[in-house]
Amino acid sequence: MLKTLTRNFSEIIKKVRGRGRLTEENISGALGEIRLALLDADVALPVAENFLAEVKNRAAGAHIGRDINPGRAFARIVQHQLAAVMGGEPAELKLKKSPAVILACGLQGAGKTTNMAKIAKMLKNQKKRAVLASVDVRRPAALQQLEILAESAGVSCIAAAEKTDTLARAAEILKSARRMLADVLLVDTAGRTAVDDEMMAEIRALSEILSPSETLFFVDAMQGQDAVNTARKFHETVPVSGIVLTKFDGDARGGAALSARMVTGAPVKFVGVGEKLDDLEAFHPARFAARILGMGDLAGLAEQAAAAPEAARNFAQTLRKPRGFDLNDQLAQMRQIKKMGGIQSVAEKMPAALGGKIKNLDADAAKLGRMEAAICAMTPAERANPEMIKASRKRRIAAGSGVEVNLVNQLLSQHEQTRKLMKRFAKNPAGLARMFGGMFGGTN
Numbered sequence: 001m002l003k004t005l006t007r008n009f010s011e012i013i014k015k016v017r018g019r020g021r022l023t024e025e026n027i028s029g030a031l032g033e034i035r036l037a038l039l040d041a042d043v044a045l046p047v048a049e050n051f052l053a054e055v056k057n058r059a060a061g062a063h064i065g066r067d068i069n070p071g072r073a074f075a076r077i078v079q080h081q082l083a084a085v086m087g088g089e090p091a092e093l094k095l096k097k098s099p100a101v102i103l104a105c106g107l108q109g110a111g112k113t114t115n116m117a118k119i120a121k122m123l124k125n126q127k128k129r130a131v132l133a134s135v136d137v138r139r140p141a142a143l144q145q146l147e148i149l150a151e152s153a154g155v156s157c158i159a160a161a162e163k164t165d166t167l168a169r170a171a172e173i174l175k176s177a178r179r180m181l182a183d184v185l186l187v188d189t190a191g192r193t194a195v196d197d198e199m200m201a202e203i204r205a206l207s208e209i210l211s212p213s214e215t216l217f218f219v220d221a222m223q224g225q226d227a228v229n230t231a232r233k234f235h236e237t238v239p240v241s242g243i244v245l246t247k248f249d250g251d252a253r254g255g256a257a258l259s260a261r262m263v264t265g266a267p268v269k270f271v272g273v274g275e276k277l278d279d280l281e282a283f284h285p286a287r288f289a290a291r292i293l294g295m296g297d298l299a300g301l302a303e304q305a306a307a308a309p310e311a312a313r314n315f316a317q318t319l320r321k322p323r324g325f326d327l328n329d330q331l332a333q334m335r336q337i338k339k340m341g342g343i344q345s346v347a348e349k350m351p352a353a354l355g356g357k358i359k360n361l362d363a364d365a366a367k368l369g370r371m372e373a374a375i376c377a378m379t380p381a382e383r384a385n386p387e388m389i390k391a392s393r394k395r396r397i398a399a400g401s402g403v404e405v406n407l408v409n410q411l412l413s414q415h416e417q418t419r420k421l422m423k424r425f426a427k428n429p430a431g432l433a434r435m436f437g438g439m440f441g442g443t444n
């Protein structure tokens with residue numbers, strides 16, 4: 001994800017030298033390179049220029065504490081500015097009326113159908129009565145795709161009617177949704193491979209008939225410069241109230257998000273991170289900024305650590321002694337992570353590469369709780385030597401802690417994974433152990 005920008009940025013901040021102050025001289029090289037990196041990530045030129053001017057403004061004369069590396073101080077300014085550009089706070093859906101209509105727009109293949117179903121499922125989980133419908137009357141396959149997705153999301157889908165046109169269909173589904181007492185009606189539309197007048201006329205007419213609370217513009221994160229034009233055209237026509245950045249799990253360059261945001265002024269509300277119905281995340285500007293820059297929210301992590309200093313120190317120690325990492329350490333670590341706000345919260349603040357790996361481990365807090373219970377049901381010997389836990393011990397542990405044997409298996413294989421991961425970081429001198437050692441008062 002965002003490989004280009006991320007890799008480049010890590011190199012760039014190394015070039016900010018000198019101590020005491022950030023000056024035009026010591027950042028000019030870095031600014032030039034960020035410009036190239038942004039363009040390389042397919043950020044539109046005016047968007048990039050605007051951004052750089054703002055960074056320069058903020059950086060000029062910014063005082064750096066004596067112990068802070070100037071590269072990091074500069075990085076923080078860039079990260080902050082990028083988050084500000086992306087909208088500052090996470091933006092929620094604004095759902096007025098009943099039913100509140102969410103209208104999808106975007107090019108064909110942008111991910112409208114899939115991600116509308118994901119949003120419907122999310123709303124359903126929030127105990128809202130969500131109903132999906134398609135106004136794509138030309139392609140029966142489109143409705144079928146939506147019906148299948150709706151079914152697996154456990155959300156109602158309004159069936160196709162006999163021959164009708166798009167606008168008649170829109171009026172009809174609105175009526176059906178009212179009859180079904182829907183809280184939210186999600187309307188999927190037909191896209192085209194390129195922006196054309198017919199599509200624009202259609203989306204405008206749909207918008208008039210449905211008067212949506214939200215008009216979401218779906219954009220493929222892989223899309224380059226073109227995203228600017230597409231976003232602008234749609235925004236001039238409807239206007240767009242939110243952006244959904246799809247396929248962010250791929251080898252995306254991220255520029256599309258920045259550009260679409262700048263052109264429409266509408267916040268990115270969701271990020272699609274896979275083909276499955278649960279692969280949808282709320283968009284957090286600050287985290288996006290941190291991850292796009294590949295450095296993680298180290299400041300945020302340090303703050304959390306400060307709130308739980310003892311935990312952080314132990315955590316750092318465990319990381320420095322990976323050879324002895326056993327289930328006792330894991331239990332201590334789970335509890336520490338809990339104090340620090342949960343593994344998700346910690347992982348998101350780590351540098352991109354590392355965060356990605358940690359995130360693959362189980363992030364579900366409830367599950368962590370059950371795993372904790374399972375470890376508590378083990379004998380000291382078992383905790384120190386997880387290898388000795390075979391089938392009968394697994395059954396005893398499961399029964400003793402009220403979890404399924406399967407969870408004990410998961411716990412053990414995860415533990416093994418973590419142990420290996422830590423061994424790797426310990427070997428790598430620039431790895432996690434060192435980073436934490438430095439951050440939390442150890443030597444590095």
Ligand code: GDP
Nearest residue numbers: 108109110111112113114246247272273274275
């Ligand atoms: P539409 O034409 O705009 O309705 O696009 P679709 O919803 O049909 O999506 C096009 C393709 O992209 C499908 O194969 C989806 O499974 C895939 N897709 C959509 N969103 C995502 C995503 O967030 N990640 C990945 N990996 N694939 C996605």
Ligand code: MG
Nearest residue numbers: 112113142189
């Ligand atoms: Mg579709």
